[in-house]
Amino acid sequence: MSMIPAQHGIWIAAILFLIGLLGVMVRRDILFVLMSIEVMLNAAGLAFIAAAAQWKSADGQVMYIFILAMAATEVAVGLALVLLLYQRFKSLDTSVASGMRG
Amino acid sequence: MSTAFYVAAVVAVLATIRAITHVNAVRALLYLIVSFFGVAVMFYLLGAPFAAALEVITYAGAIMVLFVFVMMMLNLGPTALRQERGWLAPSMWVGPGILCGVLLGELIYAARGAQTVPFTTIEPAEVAMALFGPYVLGVELASVLLLAGLVGAYHLGYRKRVAEVREKSGAIQEVA
Numbered sequence: 688m689s690m691i692p693a694q695h696g697i698w699i700a701a702i703l704f705l706i707g708l709l710g711v712m713v714r715r716d717i718l719f720v721l722m723s724i725e726v727m728l729n730a731a732g733l734a735f736i737a738a739a740a741q742w743k744s745a746d747g748q749v750m751y752i753f754i755l756a757m758a759a760t761e762v763a764v765g766l767a768l769v770l771l772l773y774q775r776f777k778s779l780d781t782s783v784a785s786g787m788r789g
Numbered sequence: 790m791s792t793a794f795y796v797a798a799v800v801a802v803l804a805t806i807r808a809i810t811h812v813n814a815v816r817a818l819l820y821l822i823v824s825f826f827g828v829a830v831m832f833y834l835l836g837a838p839f840a841a842a843l844e845v846i847t848y849a850g851a852i853m854v855l856f857v858f859v860m861m862m863l864n865l866g867p868t869a870l871r872q873e874r875g876w877l878a879p880s881m882w883v884g885p886g887i888l889c890g891v892l893l894g895e896l897i898y899a900a901r902g903a904q905t906v907p908f909t910t911i912e913p914a915e916v917a918m919a920l921f922g923p924y925v926l927g928v929e930l931a932s933v934l935l936l937a938g939l940v941g942a943y944h945l946g947y948r949k950r951v952a953e954v955r956e957k958s959g960a961i962q963e964v965a
Contacts, residue, residue: 691791714876726821733828763942
């Protein structure tokens, strides 16, 4: 009988989430920002699964399915926006879309 | 089994760090796919084989492939790589790194006290019973969300029939 502490799973989810947050804050390229958001969503899913392992319920996997559906939707719309941004500005820098500044 | 869990965890964390620090977008994406595989192994070892299969099939197999398609369409060249290297100066990582380090310390301190439980697998049948039982409203809402995403992505990707030349002359015409 192997024992994996659910606490370690939550800690690893926290580490992955904060790596994703670091990526969102530092990178300027919009594709990398989207990838870092995916990392954060995946880490949240891992936290749910680790918690469900402790309480032995199926709710964690159910929440993970919902997170997956939401991530798929967000990626579809986000990548359409990326293509529009590239079409308009010929660059993937997030600071070129500054028409509303000032 | 425990060592496999920690090995997969190390692989996932290292691949994720490499994914956010790489200059080349396609290589960063490949590292991200490796990270998702590591997390899928962790899911399986935490007793969630259905979630592990879903992660590999849907997350790494569909969503990341969508990313790859878009990157291939954008066809970024060497100029983009030089631009990325200019943006990734080490001084840029210090501030956010400190903030994230503080948050990590807080999260690890706050998430103490979980128990160590024996390994038990939650079968897909249980997940299905939960999805068709208490969570059926959530399933319907998720399908509505997917429909909204579909309509939104279609509308955003629709190419106007009148070219951008007309826009420059001030007459913006949209063929709906």
